[in-house]
Amino acid sequence: MATSNGSSTGTKITALVVDDDRVINAIHCKRLNKLGIENHVAANGKEAVDLHCSGKKFDLILMDRDMPIMNGIEATRELRAMGVRSIIVGVSTRSIKQEIQEFMDSGLDDYQEKPLTSSKVISILHKINCNEFLD
Amino acid sequence: MYLEDTQVTQRNITYDVNPSFVLMDVDGLRVVVYVYELIDGEGVLDEQFLQLQQLQDESSPNFVSEVVNIYFHESEKLLRNLRGLLLDRDFSDYKKMGIHLIQFMGSSSSIGANRVRNVCVAFRAASEQNNRAGCLRASELLEHEYCYLKNKLHELFQMEQQRVLAAGI
Numbered sequence: 371m372a373t374s375n376g377s378s379t380g381t382k383i384t385a386l387v388v389d390d391d392r393v394i395n396a397i398h399c400k401r402l403n404k405l406g407i408e409n410h411v412a413a414n415g416k417e418a419v420d421l422h423c424s425g426k427k428f429d430l431i432l433m434d435r436d437m438p439i440m441n442g443i444e445a446t447r448e449l450r451a452m453g454v455r456s457i458i459v460g461v462s463t464r465s466i467k468q469e470i471q472e473f474m475d476s477g478l479d480d481y482q483e484k485p486l487t488s489s490k491v492i493s494i495l496h497k498i499n500c501n502e503f504l505d
Numbered sequence: 506m507y508l509e510d511t512q513v514t515q516r517n518i519t520y521d522v523n524p525s526f527v528l529m530d531v532d533g534l535r536v537v538v539y540v541y542e543l544i545d546g547e548g549v550l551d552e553q554f555l556q557l558q559q560l561q562d563e564s565s566p567n568f569v570s571e572v573v574n575i576y577f578h579e580s581e582k583l584l585r586n587l588r589g590l591l592l593d594r595d596f597s598d599y600k601k602m603g604i605h606l607i608q609f610m611g612s613s614s615s616i617g618a619n620r621v622r623n624v625c626v627a628f629r630a631a632s633e634q635n636n637r638a639g640c641l642r643a644s645e646l647l648e649h650e651y652c653y654l655k656n657k658l659h660e661l662f663q664m665e666q667q668r669v670l671a672a673g674i
Contacts, residue, residue, distance in 0.1 A: 393576045393612040400560045400568060436607050463611045485553050485615040 383498060384427070385409040388418045388445065389434035389461070394484070398432055398461075401491055414438055415445025422449060428456050429498050432486070435462035435473055443476040450477035457498050461486060532668035539661055544617075549657055554617030570662050576616050580651060583609045587628075591637075591644055602632040602640065620650050 385407050387398045395411050402409045410428070412418040414437040431449070435442040446458055460473045460481040470481055480497065482490050540558075543550045561568040583605050590602050606629040613622040624647045631639030 391608055391612050391615075392579060393572060394615055396572050396575055397557065397560070397615050400565065404560060404562070434611075436604060463607055463614060484611045485556075487553075487556055488559075 382406065382408045383429045383495070385430040385432065386412060386418060386421065386426075386428040386456075387432045388412045388415065388437070388442065389432070390414055390437045391434070394434070394461075398486055401486065401488060405488075405491065405495065407495075415440030415442060415448070418445050419448050419452075422452060422454055427454075430494065431456050431458045432461050433458055433478070435460060435464060435469075443473055446473075446476040446478060457494065459494055532664070532671050536661065536664050536668055539664060543657055543661075547620075549620050549654055550617045551619040552617065553614065557616060570665075573616060573658055573662075576612055576618075577655060579612060580609065580621075584648060584651065587644060587647075591640060597635075597637060597640070599632045599635050599640075603629055606632065618654055621647070621654055624650050 383406070385402050387395050387402070387409055389395050389398070389411075390413050395413075399409050399411065407430070410421070410426075412421060415433075416439045418431070418433070419440065431454075433442045433446055437445075440448075442460060442462070446460070449456075449458065457479045458477065460470075460478045461484055462470075462473065462481075463484050464470060464473075465483060474481055480494060482494070540550070540554065544552065544554065557569055557572065565571075586605050587602060590598050590605075606625050610622050610625040610629070613625060624643060628640060628643035628647055631643050
């Protein structure tokens with residue numbers, strides 16, 4: 371199934387996978403890759419923020435919650451404060467409502483419990499396509 | 506009517522079966538049966554492992570074994586860290602234990618390591634209660650489940666290799 375590009379210029383959807391776990395990064399990147407998405411990896415929140423400071427932009431950010439140096443909550447707050455408008459989806463093993471809410475409140479567009487499945491990724495992509503259409 | 510149906514069925518089998526095709530695919534079937542035994546029989550793996558297999562394709566023909574090897578490498582680091590934290594009898598850093606266990610749970614869920622993940626959940630619950638005895642028990646069980654999983658996955662990869670070699674002849 372061909373991936374719809376969303377943007378009117380026909381460029382690929384870009385994604386940033388932010389996670390200190392190499393297993394998760396390998397799986398998420400492969401999943402996104404199969405859907406035709408160009409992806410990058412950051413090992414923690416600070417690397418994600420630094421990438422944006424250097425001028426990089428992404429359509430989608432998959433943000434893990436628990437990471438060393440800078441966690442997902444801090445990184446999301448920082449990115450939103452910088453004016454980053456990308457779709458940021460929190461991904462974590464945490465399932466307690468309070469913890470999920472705390473993460474959402476930092477500026478997420480959506481939250482998904484690990485592991486990410488293909489259907490979860492596709493529902494996220496629909497969000498991107500809708501946003502691009504509205505812009 | 507029933508007898509007629511079975512006669513028709515038997516007639517179809519006689520004409521449609523291709524023995525050489527069935528024999529060539531036995532190794533493939535063996536791999537599939539083994540995976541389902543691990544999922545449905547023992548609960549060692551869950552459907553997430555099947556999702557992982559579906560990601561493997563011509564552009565990355567060894568994707569599953571590569572990811573699993575990363576998982577083994579990372580898991581052994583986490584297990585060493587957990588062992589180290591439990592060695593201190595006077596003060597166990599339960600918070601740090603929790604952090605390692607969250608990561609272990611995440612990676613285990615992602616490859617479908619069902620039983621390992623479940624033990625991590627119990628271990629984490631014990632660490633949140635600062636329950637040293639509970640943590641020690643969970644740690645022992647975790648090591649056991651991890652070793653068991655590793656052996657099973659090695660067996661699976663050996664079967665896959667044999668299948669690939671047999672298909673190439």
